[in-house]
Amino acid sequence: MTPTTTTTPAAAPAGPAGAALAGQFAAMLRIRRFEERIEKMRHAGEVIGSVHLCIGQEAIPVGARAALEERDALFSTYRGHGWALACGVPAEALFGELLGKRTGVNGGRGGSAYFSAPSYGFYGENSIVGGGAPIAAGAALAARYDGSGAIALTAFGEGAMNQGSVHEALNFAAAFDLGVIFVIENNRYSELTPTKDMVRDDELWKRAAAYGIPGVRVDGNDPLAVRDAVAEAAARARAGEGPTVVETMTERLVGHYIGDGEAYRQEGEVAAAREREPLVVARAALLDGGMSADSLEELVTSVEAEIDAAAAAALAAEPADTTTVREHLHA
Amino acid sequence: MTPTTTTTPAAAPAGPAGAALAGQFAAMLRIRRFEERIEKMRHAGEVIGSVHLCIGQEAIPVGARAALEERDALFSTYRGHGWALACGVPAEALFGELLGKRTGVNGGRGGSAYFSAPSYGFYGENSIVGGGAPIAAGAALAARYDGSGAIALTAFGEGAMNQGSVHEALNFAAAFDLGVIFVIENNRYSELTPTKDMVRDDELWKRAAAYGIPGVRVDGNDPLAVRDAVAEAAARARAGEGPTVVETMTERLVGHYIGDGEAYRQEGEVAAAREREPLVVARAALLDGGMSADSLEELVTSVEAEIDAAAAAALAAEPADTTTVREHLHA
Amino acid sequence: MPELNYVSAVNAALHRAMDEFPEAIAFGEDFAIPGGVFTASKGLRDRFGERVFDTPISEAAILGGAIGAAVRGRRPIVEIMWVDFFLVALDQIVNQAANVRYVSQGELTAPLTVRTQQGVLAGSCAQHSQSLEAIFAHVPGLIVGLPATPQDAYDMLLSAIAADDPAVVIEHRSLYFGPRAPVSVDGPIEPVGGARVRRAGEDVTLVTWGAMLGAAVSAAEQLADEGVSVELIDARWLAPFDTATVTASVEKTGRLVIAHEANVSGGFGAEVAARIANEALWSLEAPIVRVGLPDSRIPAAPVLQRALVPGAEQIAAALRETVAVPA
Amino acid sequence: MPELNYVSAVNAALHRAMDEFPEAIAFGEDFAIPGGVFTASKGLRDRFGERVFDTPISEAAILGGAIGAAVRGRRPIVEIMWVDFFLVALDQIVNQAANVRYVSQGELTAPLTVRTQQGVLAGSCAQHSQSLEAIFAHVPGLIVGLPATPQDAYDMLLSAIAADDPAVVIEHRSLYFGPRAPVSVDGPIEPVGGARVRRAGEDVTLVTWGAMLGAAVSAAEQLADEGVSVELIDARWLAPFDTATVTASVEKTGRLVIAHEANVSGGFGAEVAARIANEALWSLEAPIVRVGLPDSRIPAAPVLQRALVPGAEQIAAALRETVAVPA
Numbered sequence A, B: 001m002t003p004t005t006t007t008t009p010a011a012a013p014a015g016p017a018g019a020a021l022a023g024q025f026a027a028m029l030r031i032r033r034f035e036e037r038i039e040k041m042r043h044a045g046e047v048i049g050s051v052h053l054c055i056g057q058e059a060i061p062v063g064a065r066a067a068l069e070e071r072d073a074l075f076s077t078y079r080g081h082g083w084a085l086a087c088g089v090p091a092e093a094l095f096g097e098l099l100g101k102r103t104g105v106n107g108g109r110g111g112s113a114y115f116s117a118p119s120y121g122f123y124g125e126n127s128i129v130g131g132g133a134p135i136a137a138g139a140a141l142a143a144r145y146d147g148s149g150a151i152a153l154t155a156f157g158e159g160a161m162n163q164g165s166v167h168e169a170l171n172f173a174a175a176f177d178l179g180v181i182f183v184i185e186n187n188r189y190s191e192l193t194p195t196k197d198m199v200r201d202d203e204l205w206k207r208a209a210a211y212g213i214p215g216v217r218v219d220g221n222d223p224l225a226v227r228d229a230v231a232e233a234a235a236r237a238r239a240g241e242g243p244t245v246v247e248t249m250t251e252r253l254v255g256h257y258i259g260d261g262e263a264y265r266q267e268g269e270v271a272a273a274r275e276r277e278p279l280v281v282a283r284a285a286l287l288d289g290g291m292s293a294d295s296l297e298e299l300v301t302s303v304e305a306e307i308d309a310a311a312a313a314a315l316a317a318e319p320a321d322t323t324t325v326r327e328h329l330h331a
Numbered sequence C, D: 001m002p003e004l005n006y007v008s009a010v011n012a013a014l015h016r017a018m019d020e021f022p023e024a025i026a027f028g029e030d031f032a033i034p035g036g037v038f039t040a041s042k043g044l045r046d047r048f049g050e051r052v053f054d055t056p057i058s059e060a061a062i063l064g065g066a067i068g069a070a071v072r073g074r075r076p077i078v079e080i081m082w083v084d085f086f087l088v089a090l091d092q093i094v095n096q097a098a099n100v101r102y103v104s105q106g107e108l109t110a111p112l113t114v115r116t117q118q119g120v121l122a123g124s125c126a127q128h129s130q131s132l133e134a135i136f137a138h139v140p141g142l143i144v145g146l147p148a149t150p151q152d153a154y155d156m157l158l159s160a161i162a163a164d165d166p167a168v169v170i171e172h173r174s175l176y177f178g179p180r181a182p183v184s185v186d187g188p189i190e191p192v193g194g195a196r197v198r199r200a201g202e203d204v205t206l207v208t209w210g211a212m213l214g215a216a217v218s219a220a221e222q223l224a225d226e227g228v229s230v231e232l233i234d235a236r237w238l239a240p241f242d243t244a245t246v247t248a249s250v251e252k253t254g255r256l257v258i259a260h261e262a263n264v265s266g267g268f269g270a271e272v273a274a275r276i277a278n279e280a281l282w283s284l285e286a287p288i289v290r291v292g293l294p295d296s297r298i299p300a301a302p303v304l305q306r307a308l309v310p311g312a313e314q315i316a317a318a319l320r321e322t323v324a325v326p327a
C-alpha cells in the first residue's frame, strides 16, 4: 500500500525514485500540515488534553508504510497521528477524533493519544510506553494461523527500549520467528530527558543482536531510506524469518507535548535540526531532481487545501455522543 | 570473605589453589548434603511446600561468594539455599526456616523459597522470576551514597533473562555504573522447558553488549572459574566501572522442584551430567593434586557431621510462633 | 458423565475449546510440551500441534501476545502460572485488553481468556499465596470468574473462552487434585455470569466463591447440626456479579456473611457488603460480617498459615455471631 | 506561612525531606534535571546534586531500585509519573516492597515512598485517567494516602517519607495548579493516618478523599443552602484507614454517602460501606450510597468524560436521596 494522499504529484522528477519521493513529500507534508493545524486547535482550546506531535518525524511513518501492504497491522505510540495518516486514515476522521467529535475514528473515545482505525490497518496508538510491542508480536502470531501472510509493525521511541515489555516482545518474536518489525523512532529524547544519558550505548539498533535478530540504523529523515530498510525487514518477516529492529534517526522539531517549554534543548539545536528535517531535505531533492518550483507549489497548495477542508468539516461535525457513553463495555 | 565452613581441610593439596579448592569442595559438599537432607525431610513431610534444590549447581554460589566481601549484598532466587550457606548462614537456622521453626532465619515466614538473612549479607531469595535484579541494582545504588564501598550481586536462572525486570535492571545499572554483578545460573531449563527453545541465541552472556557492559561465560561447575570471573566483575564494580554479566554454565541434577517428574530430560542426560558435576570434578582434582583419600574422607565426614547436627538441632526446635503471626506488618 | 477432578475438568474444557473454536490458540510457560505444571494442559500439544505452545518467562509478552492475536481474529487462551505473577504485567490486561472494545466502540475486540490460579497452599511463600480477585473485579471491561467445583472448572472456563471479551478465570491450586465428581461435558456453553445457591436456607445468607466454598459448605453443615439453616451462595463470577441472587437471599434471611480467602480490607467481600447495604438495608437484622484473611502478608510455615487463613471454623463463628443478633 | 498551590506544596515537602533526612534519595522519569513534568521536583537536583537523578523509562527498575536502596539504608522517594504506569511494575510494590518487613520479622525494612498522580483531566485518554487507590489499599504492608489540599500535599508526603514502611502517595493532576493557600511548613512531621472532618454536620455523613474533596465541599454547600447539614470527612489515608472517625460520624448522622472518582465496583468506597454495615449498622437510617465513576472505561473527549465522571451534582443528588429516606 502506498501512502494514501488525495494529491498526486503533478510533475514529479523523472524516474521511479523521483515519483516515489514526490509522493512521499506530499504524504509528509500532509502530516505536517495536519499537525500544525492540531497545534493551532490545541492553542485555541478546540482540541483539549495532551497532544504529542510528530513534527520533524514524518519520514518514518511515510517511509515505513510504503513498505507494507494493506493486510498488515500497524501499531504506534501516542505520537501516532502521522502513522494513522500514512495508513490512509482520512484527515477529517482524525481531526474529528482529536476534536472529540462523533465523526472521529473512535467517536472521541480515543483522543489524540489512544485511537485506532483498524479498517485502515492502523491497530492503534498506545499511551503506555512499550505497551504496544508485545501486542504487535501477537498480531504477527495471529498471521501464523490465518493464512493471511500478513505481518505487523510496531513503532516506538528510543526511550521505550528501556521498558521491560519491549524486551519481552523482542525475545518472544525472535524465539518464534514472528513476522513483526520493530521500528525505533529515535528522536534522542525520552520526554524531557536526553536518552543518551539513560543508556550506556545509544546505538540501540545493536540491541537486536541480543535477541539474535538483525538490526539496522537508518536516516529517519529520509523516507526512502526508511522504506528500504522496512521493506527488507518486511521481506524477511513475510518469509517466516522473524523480526528485525529498524532504528530510524530523527529529530522532533517541537516539544514532547504541546506546551512543553523545551528547557532541555541545547542552544541552536532546533534551528540546526530544521535545516535537515525531512520536508526541507525532500523539497530540495525534488527541486534538484528537476521538479519545477511551480509544480511543487501546486502540490503544496493541494495538500493544504485538503487539510483545510478536512479541518473545517471536522470542526463543523456534531460533538461526541454522550447518550451512548456507557455502550461497548462488553459484547 | 571466604566461604564459611566449620571444616578446615586437614591436608589439602599444596599451594594456594589447592587450599582454595579444598575449601570450596568442603563448601560445595556442605550445600549438597544440606540439600539432600532437605529432600529427605520433604519426602518425610517434615518440610512442606515447594522446594527448589541447587544440586549440581553448588559451584556457583561457592565460587561467587569467595570473590565478595562481607560488606557486599547478595540476592538470589528461590533456588537459594546454596547461596545462603555460601554466605555463612548457619545450616541449623536454614533447616529451621524450611522446617517452619521459630529458630529459622525468618522464624518460618520465608520458607524455602523466600527467606533472607541480611546479617550474613544474604539479602534474600526471590520467588518472582527476575524480581530480585532491580532490587540488587538498588542495593548497589545505596553504596553510592553511604561510603561503604559495597557492591551487590544478584543471581538468577537463564530463563529469567527473558523477563522485563531483568532487562530494566541491566540497563539501569549500566547507565549509572552501578556496582552490581549479574550472575546467570544457566542450567538450561526454565522449569520444565529447555531455554534454548525460548531464545534465538542461547549464549546469554552476549546480551551484556546490548547494555554496553562486559559479559563473560564460564564453567559454572568450576568454583575457581566462577570465583575468578566474579572477582574480575567485583573489581570493576568496586572501581565504579559498573555492572558485569557472568553467565555460569551448569546442570541441575535433580528436578526443578522436589516432585518434578523430569519428563523433559533426554535419555542419559542426567547420568552424563553426574560425571561432570562440581563435586565429582573437585574431588578428582583434589586427589589428582595430591590430597590423600583419607584426608578427603575426613573432610567429608566432618561436613556430614555438621549437617547432621544442624538438622537434628533444627528438628528439635520449637515450631514457629503463632502468637506473633500478626506482628511486623508495619513499623 | 465422566468423573473428573478439578484439574481434569479444566483440561477437558481446554480440549473442547480448542476443538470447537478453530480460532483458539493456547500458550503459556511450561504449558504445551510439559502439559502445565499442574497438568491442566496435558495432551493439548499432541492433539492440536502448533496451536499450543510454550513461552519464555515473559508475562507481558504472553498477555500482549494474546491481545494482539485476539484483535487479529484469534481466540487466545493463555496461562499465567500464579496470580502473583500477573503483577509483573498487569498493564497488559488493565490498560490494554480491557480498553480494546470500549475505546474502539466495538470495532476491535479482545476475546482472550487468561487462566491463572491463586491462594495459600501449605508451605507456599508470600509471593505465591495471594488471592487477588478484587484487583481484577475493579477493572471494568474484564470478565472475572472463580470456579469452585469440577463442573464449574469446566463450564466457567468454556463460558469465558466463548465470551468475546477479555476474561480472567482464577482457579485455586488446592482444588486441582480434589475429589472426582461427575462432570457433564456435552452441555451447551452458557454465557458468563450467574451465582448458584449451593444450599438453600432460611436463617442466614453466606456468600463465597472459589476455594472457600469447601469451608463454607462445612460451616453450613455445622450450623445445620446446630439448628441454623444457612443459604449458601457460590457467587462464581465477580464480573458480572449476580447481585440479584444475593439480594433476594438476604431479603429472605435478613443476615449476611461473606467469606473469601483474600485479605479482608479491599477484598471483593466489601463490594458485596456495600451492595447489600444499599439495596437491602432494610432487610438486615444483623451487621454484615466478612470473613477473610486478616490484613497481613502471608507466612510460609504451615503452622503460621493456619493461624491466619480462615476456614470452616472462622466462617461458622461468623455465622453464629450473625444469627445470635436478636431480630 | 507561605502561600502555596498543591504542586508547590509537594515541592516544598520534597525539599524539606531531602534536607531533614540525609539518607533520602529521589529519582524518577524526568524528575531531576527537568524538575518533573508537573514541576513537583523543581530545584531538587540543583540543591541536592547526585542524591536526585533522572531514570530510564523503566518502572520496575525505579521501584526495585528504591527497594534495594531502602533495605541498604537509604530512604528513597520515587515518582511513578501516572498511576496507570504502576501497572507495568506492580510486582515490585506488592510482591516485593510490601513483604520486606513482615517476612524478615522486621530485620529488613523498606522505608520508601512512591509519589504518583491519577485521575481524569479533560481530554486525558483511557490509559492516563484511572483512579487505582483501591488496588494499593488491598495490599497489606503498604501505606496509602491521597492528599486533597496543599497543606495535606505537604504534610502527608512528609509523613509518608518519614514512615519506615513503603508508602504510596497518590496525588491528582487536577489539583496541582489549583489555588494557593497558606501552608504551614515548619510543623513537626505527623505519623501517617487520621481522617479530617472538613465540615461538621448533623444530617448525613459524606466520606471522600483526594480530588473529590472539592466536589464534596460544593455539594455540602449546596445541601446547606437547602437546609441539610452535611458532615464532610476527608479520609486522607486509606491505609491505615481511620474507621473510628467515620463510625462516630455515622452514629451521629445515621446516613452515609461515600464519593470517589474511582469506578464504583471494587472501589475503596465499598470497604468504607462494608465497615459501617458491620460496625454501625444500627445507626443507619438510610441505605449507604456510593458515588463514583460508573463501571466503564474512560473516554478522552471532555464531553464524554463529563457524562461519566461524577462531581458535585452527583454527590448532591446522592446526599438528597439519602436524607430523603424517612427516619
Ligand SMILES: Cc1ncc(C[n+]2csc(CCOP(=O)(O)OP(=O)(O)O)c2C)c(N)n1
Pocket: A077, A079, A127, A128, A129, A130, A156, A157, A158, A159, A160, A161, A185, A187, A189, A190, A191, A195, A256, D029, D057, D059, D081, D085, D088
Ligand atoms: C510505562 C510508561 N512510563 C512512562 C510514561 C510517560 N511517558 C510518556 S512518553 C515518554 C517518553 C517516551 O520517550 P520515547 O520512547 O523516546 O518516545 P518519544 O516520546 O520520544 O517519541 C514517557 C516517559 C508512559 N506513558 N508509560
Ligand SMILES: Cc1ncc(C[n+]2csc(CCOP(=O)(O)OP(=O)(O)O)c2C)c(N)n1
Pocket: B077, B079, B127, B128, B129, B130, B156, B157, B158, B159, B160, B161, B185, B187, B189, B190, B191, B195, B256, C029, C057, C059, C081, C085, C088
Ligand atoms: C514472574 C514469574 N513468572 C513465572 C514464575 C514461575 N517460575 C518459577 S521458576 C521458573 C523457571 C525459572 O527458570 P530459570 O530462570 O532458568 O531458573 P532455574 O529455576 O532454572 O534456576 C518459572 C517459570 C515465577 N516464579 N515468576
Ligand SMILES: [Mg+2]
Pocket: A157, A158, A159, A185, A186, A187, A188, A189, A190, A191
Ligand atoms: Mg524519543
Ligand SMILES: [Mg+2]
Pocket: B157, B158, B159, B185, B186, B187, B188, B189, B190, B191
Ligand atoms: Mg534455568
